Amino acid sequence: MDILVPVLLLVVIAIICAVLLTVSSVFFAVKEDERAIAIREALPGANCGACGYSGCDSYAKALANGETDKTNLCIPGGDAVAKCVATLLGVEAEDVVEQVAYVACNGKCGRVEKKYDYQGVKTCASANLFFGGDKSCTSACLGYGDCMRACPQDAIYVEDYVARIDPRKCVGCGICVRECPNGIIRLINDTSRVVVECSNHEKGVITRKSCPNGCIGCMKCEKTCKFGAIKVIDNLATIDYSLCTGCAECVSVCPVHCIHEGNFICGAHF
Numbered sequence: 001m002d003i004l005v006p007v008l009l010l011v012v013i014a015i016i017c018a019v020l021l022t023v024s025s026v027f028f029a030v031k032e033d034e035r036a037i038a039i040r041e042a043l044p045g046a047n048c049g050a051c052g053y054s055g056c057d058s059y060a061k062a063l064a065n066g067e068t069d070k071t072n073l074c075i076p077g078g079d080a081v082a083k084c085v086a087t088l089l090g091v092e093a094e095d096v097v098e099q100v101a102y103v104a105c106n107g108k109c110g111r112v113e114k115k116y117d118y119q120g121v122k123t124c125a126s127a128n129l130f131f132g133g134d135k136s137c138t139s140a141c142l143g144y145g146d147c148m149r150a151c152p153q154d155a156i157y158v159e160d161y162v163a164r165i166d167p168r169k170c171v172g173c174g175i176c177v178r179e180c181p182n183g184i185i186r187l188i189n190d191t192s193r194v195v196v197e198c199s200n201h202e203k204g205v206i207t208r209k210s211c212p213n214g215c216i217g218c219m220k221c222e223k224t225c226k227f228g229a230i231k232v233i234d235n236l237a238t239i240d241y242s243l244c245t246g247c248a249e250c251v252s253v254c255p256v257h258c259i260h261e262g263n264f265i266c267g268a269h270f
Helices: 004-027 034-042 056-065 078-089 124-128 146-150 175-179 204-210 220-224 249-253
Strands: 099-103 156-159 162-165 185-189 194-196 230-233 236-239 259-261
Touching: 034 056, 034 078, 099 162, 124 146, 146 156, 146 175, 175 185, 194 236, 220 230, 220 249, 249 259
Parallel strands: none
Antiparallel strands: 099 185, 156 162, 194 259, 230 236
């Protein structure tokens, strides 16, 4: 009896708690908008924030509540998701401007020298805490793969000490952009054809000492472009994609070959 009574008491308490929880779940349940649930199921679930909301749940609720009428904000989902969401809301589908990421660093094949032998935790975030990383160019890719590990699409790999992005797998979620401690991963429209693979704003002489592949701000690209789409700003060539026609004239005149031509839509690597 000394054992049975406490056991029975616990069983009774458990039953009472179960009943109370069941009643509470019925009377205090927060009813969800069925449209929000349906929209959420249509979204890819990346929770990347590319839509401007904290996650897929927030975006779905905003659409269902009428806080936004933009059905084309989900870049990873693309046009297919936009059409599905538009159908659920009974509105006309809007075109999604697909984006893709690239790494703005041309220090491949170990061209960027090491300042010291880093022996710490093998992450970019950790290495960056020590004098901006172990590479002589403080704007270089550190190559420890933080972006690679964060990518939900397995679109990033490290090759020749520099992260590279496979445009055939990249969905433009932007997670890698936020993960890079040096801020050298960029998002651009997948219709773009030319990119500057450098992020160094030092003067040309200094850049050449740390990386022979870096932009030296010579302005040859700027002088060659007939459309005024490329300018040297703070010693670094910068492309205005609203003016760029993809003619690639700047690619041919770059003496250090840090301007690259490619095709994101067809999956051609830069």
